[in-house]
Amino acid sequence: MISLKKYLESNDSELSTAASLESREVLASALQAYRSALVEMGSCSTLACPALGNDLKRELGRLEAGLGSGVSRDQVESAETHVREQLQHWGRRTADHYRHTTSEVKGLLLVIAKAAEAVGERDQRCASQLNSVTSRLEQIATLEDLTEIRASIEQSATDLKSSLDRMAVEGQTAIEQLQAEVSLYQGKLEIAEEAASRDALTGLRNRTWIESQIERRIARNGPLTLAIVDIDGFKAVNDKHGHLVGDELLRMFAGELQSASRSTDLIGRWGGDEFILALDSTIEEAKTQIDRLNAWVCGGYKIGSVAPIEVRVNASIGLAERAHEESMVDLLARADAEMYQRKHASRNGRMRLRS
Numbered sequence: 001m002i003s004l005k006k007y008l009e010s011n012d013s014e015l016s017t018a019a020s021l022e023s024r025e026v027l028a029s030a031l032q033a034y035r036s037a038l039v040e041m042g043s044c045s046t047l048a049c050p051a052l053g054n055d056l057k058r059e060l061g062r063l064e065a066g067l068g069s070g071v072s073r074d075q076v077e078s079a080e081t082h083v084r085e086q087l088q089h090w091g092r093r094t095a096d097h098y099r100h101t102t103s104e105v106k107g108l109l110l111v112i113a114k115a116a117e118a119v120g121e122r123d124q125r126c127a128s129q130l131n132s133v134t135s136r137l138e139q140i141a142t143l144e145d146l147t148e149i150r151a152s153i154e155q156s157a158t159d160l161k162s163s164l165d166r167m168a169v170e171g172q173t174a175i176e177q178l179q180a181e182v183s184l185y186q187g188k189l190e191i192a193e194e195a196a197s198r199d200a201l202t203g204l205r206n207r208t209w210i211e212s213q214i215e216r217r218i219a220r221n222g223p224l225t226l227a228i229v230d231i232d233g234f235k236a237v238n239d240k241h242g243h244l245v246g247d248e249l250l251r252m253f254a255g256e257l258q259s260a261s262r263s264t265d266l267i268g269r270w271g272g273d274e275f276i277l278a279l280d281s282t283i284e285e286a287k288t289q290i291d292r293l294n295a296w297v298c299g300g301y302k303i304g305s306v307a308p309i310e311v312r313v314n315a316s317i318g319l320a321e322r323a324h325e326e327s328m329v330d331l332l333a334r335a336d337a338e339m340y341q342r343k344h345a346s347r348n349g350r351m352r353l354r355s
Contacts, residue, residue, distance in 0.1 A: 038083065039061065042060040045060075049094045052196060053090075054207055055206055059271060059272070062272055063086075097192070201247055201269070203254065204267060204268050204269045205267065205269075206269060213278065215328055224280060225319060226320050227335065228318045229275040229276070229315050230275075230318075232315060234272075245303050245311075249311055250273065252301055253275075254269065256296060257275055260292065260296035260297060262289070265277050277290075282321055283320070287319065297315060318334075318341070
């Protein structure tokens with residue numbers, strides 16, 4: 001992949017003095033190509049692994065959006081580091097997902113193959129027994145003693161009933177065994193699907209799962225309000241304390257968010273430092289719940305045990321209630337826009353207080 005940071009470093013004198021229009025044009029073209037590559041990688045990841053690709057697509061899209069005009073060398077360096085981390089993380093998760101899924105499907109196919117083999121062997125045994133009965137019945141035509149004929153018929157009937165009973169018992173046993181094996185592997189596949197629906201860092205549901213559940217709630221056509229929660233100043237935490245502290249803060253924040261939510265609320269990680277909640281209520285009812293939740297999750301967090309780092313957390317929350325026949329995309333866009341308006345207003349308020 002093109003290293004824009006190295007390009008910036010090699011052309012630093014030209015770019016800083018704005019002396020070379022050609023260099024700026026080349027950089028702009030390289031930056032645009034880099035952003036396009038991020039978008040295409042995200043799209044390809046959804047094709048390569050639908051279960052996990054949307055997470056990578058979303059993160060790469062967020063990084064691509066941050067590489068606008070006037071980007072600095074530090075911003076490019078940070079973006080490249082994040083891209084590398086996201087690709088490595090997605091690669092490991094995708095490999096694990098397909099390894100587990102392939103293993104369970106392979107096991108299930110082997111069970112079905114063994115069951116088919118057992119049925120074939122049973123049918124061969126039963127066919128042999130039925131052939132024996134048929135041969136005995138054919139010999140009756142050559143018998144003249146009624147006693148022998150009666151005895152042969154009675155024996156044939158007994159053998160036939162025994163064969164049919166054995167077929168029924170063995171068939172039922174085979175079916176029960178197959179059902180047990182299929183149930184076992186179905187449970188393993190459900191566990192794999194459950195893992196694929198979780199965000200690897202926070203343990204909350206991921207965006208793909210949340211979107212599918214929102215669509216289901218929309219189909220029920222009941223009241224629905226979405227809340228998008230964004231941690232204010234999260235980038236500053238990463239820049240000051242490092243990504244490990246930032247990751248731990250996300251985990252702790254997600255845990256508090258889940259503790260403050262109701263059992264009927266859908267909650268998941270939306271991406272980066274954003275989270276989403278879906279509530280089966282009107283916006284007026286949702287405001288009460290969100291106010292309580294906001295008071296719960298915001299405040300001081302202590303990260304680490306040996307030398308704990310204290311981080312003060314505030315959040316911007318956007319709410320949107322679904323209008324009649326409104327699509328999920330439009331509803332999410334309104335909630336997201338509301339969240340950014342609140343974040344902008346909060347930032348301006350802090351700036352006025354400092355001035």
